[in-house]
Amino acid sequence: MTAFKVLPVPADAPEPLPEPAVGDLRLEAVLGVLNDPLRLGIVRKFLLEREEFDHSCGWLGLDRPKSSLTHHFKVLREAGVIRQRQYGLERRSHVRIDDLEARFPGLLRLVADWTPPEPA
Amino acid sequence: MTAFKVLPVPADAPEPLPEPAVGDLRLEAVLGVLNDPLRLGIVRKFLLEREEFDHSCGWLGLDRPKSSLTHHFKVLREAGVIRQRQYGLERRSHVRIDDLEARFPGLLRLVADWTPPEPA
DNA sequence: CACGCTGTACGATTGGAGTCGTACAAGGTT
DNA sequence: AACCTTGTACGACTCCAATCGTACAGCGTG
Numbered sequence: 001m002t003a004f005k006v007l008p009v010p011a012d013a014p015e016p017l018p019e020p021a022v023g024d025l026r027l028e029a030v031l032g033v034l035n036d037p038l039r040l041g042i043v044r045k046f047l048l049e050r051e052e053f054d055h056s057c058g059w060l061g062l063d064r065p066k067s068s069l070t071h072h073f074k075v076l077r078e079a080g081v082i083r084q085r086q087y088g089l090e091r092r093s094h095v096r097i098d099d100l101e102a103r104f105p106g107l108l109r110l111v112a113d114w115t116p117p118e119p120a
Numbered sequence: 121m122t123a124f125k126v127l128p129v130p131a132d133a134p135e136p137l138p139e140p141a142v143g144d145l146r147l148e149a150v151l152g153v154l155n156d157p158l159r160l161g162i163v164r165k166f167l168l169e170r171e172e173f174d175h176s177c178g179w180l181g182l183d184r185p186k187s188s189l190t191h192h193f194k195v196l197r198e199a200g201v202i203r204q205r206q207y208g209l210e211r212r213s214h215v216r217i218d219d220l221e222a223r224f225p226g227l228l229r230l231v232a233d234w235t236p237p238e239p240a
Numbered sequence: 241c242a243c244g245c246t247g248t249a250c251g252a253t254t255g256g257a258g259t260c261g262t263a264c265a266a267g268g269t270t
Numbered sequence: 271a272a273c274c275t276t277g278t279a280c281g282a283c284t285c286c287a288a289t290c291g292t293a294c295a296g297c298g299t300g
Contacts, residue, residue: 027234028157035152036258056276065260070278072258089267089276106226114147156288176246185290190248192288209246209297 004047004097004108013085020080022099030104033079038062039072040114043081046095047112056090124167124217124228133205140200142219150224153199158182159192160234163201166215167232176210 020026034040045060062069073093076082081100082093100108140146154160165180182189193213196202201220202213220228 026237027230028155028160028237031151032155035148035155037148038258040148066277067260067262067279068258071260074278075257086266086277091277104230107230110147110224110227117146117148158288186247187249187290187292188288191290194248195287206247206296211247 004095004101004112005050006097007050007094014087015085017077017084017086017091019077019083019096022080022103025080025099025103027104029079030081030100030107033075033081034111036072037117038064039076040111041116042072042076043095043108043111044114046082046093047097047108050094055094056092124215124221124232125170126217127170127214134207135205137197137204137206137211139197139203139216142200142223145200145219145223147224149199150201150220150227153195153201154231156192157237158184159196160231161236162192162196163215163228163231164234166202166213167217167228170214175214176212 034043042060042062046055060069073082073084073091077084077093080096083096084091084093095108097108154163162180162182166175180189193202193204193211197204197213200216203216204211204213215228217228
């Protein structure tokens with residue numbers, strides 16, 4: 001039913017970092033977090049190009065300082081859009097596809113179909 | 121096909137106020153405008169309780185100063201969420217259901233199903 | 241024409257979010 | 271242990287958006 005690839009979570013995976021429960025997801029919070037082209041691009045790339053279990057912050061290859069990326073990933077996690085786990089050095093993330101699809105069906109489709117604005 | 125009631129526009133209706141064309145609607149702009157509980161409530165009420173052709177600003181019965189409401193309606197219009205026409209004294213608005221459904225299918229369903237946060 | 245009504249325009253204030261530098265913590269590697 | 275790598279924490283700065291008061295414009299009615 002879900003149009004996006006959901007990868008299995010290893011049994012020995014670390015606990016996710018603090019995040020809102022599915023029932024606590026708020027539409028206005030999710031939308032308020034997806035109004036930024038940078039974050040929209042992050043979520044979109046996670047949806048379209050996911051191959052392994054999940055990806056570290058640097059996998060995106062964004063040309064921004066690390067402290068900026070930390071900020072955006074934290075914002076996405078606290079709104080309930082992504083889940084983060086600590087794997088040794090790296091903090092890997094993935095989109096909470098099932099949760100978002102359950103609460104806001106169709107929303108991720110819009111994000112995946114989003115076209116970034118002209119860089120010019 | 122559209123799940124929302126679309127009322128016909130009278131032939132003698134005034135021209136709409138300046139607004140983005142359908143093709144120019146931007147997801148990040150629309151989401152960025154719907155991240156506010158007040159505006160989310162406005163659009164939701166327009167979707168659920170629409171009976172006449174369209175409604176004036178005061179129809180909502182919101183307990184806010186007029187200058188605040190003017191601001192929010194303008195923001196919604198400039199993002200392409202609502203269309204506004206000047207009818208003599210009143211400026212009446214309606215949600216651009218067809219346009220939004222064409223560009224971002226399913227988005228209005230999420231807004232209509234939205235539950236306002238606890239006022240407590 | 242004078243008044244009332246709807247809504248705009250403008251400006252001031254406020255709070256919050258994005259951006260990023262620097263310093264630091266924690267795990268891995270050799 | 272020394273070092274590298276990944277990412278956090280904190281703080282400062284800037285900028286934008288929300289809020290709203292006041293003054294005004296436009297239309298309709300008596």
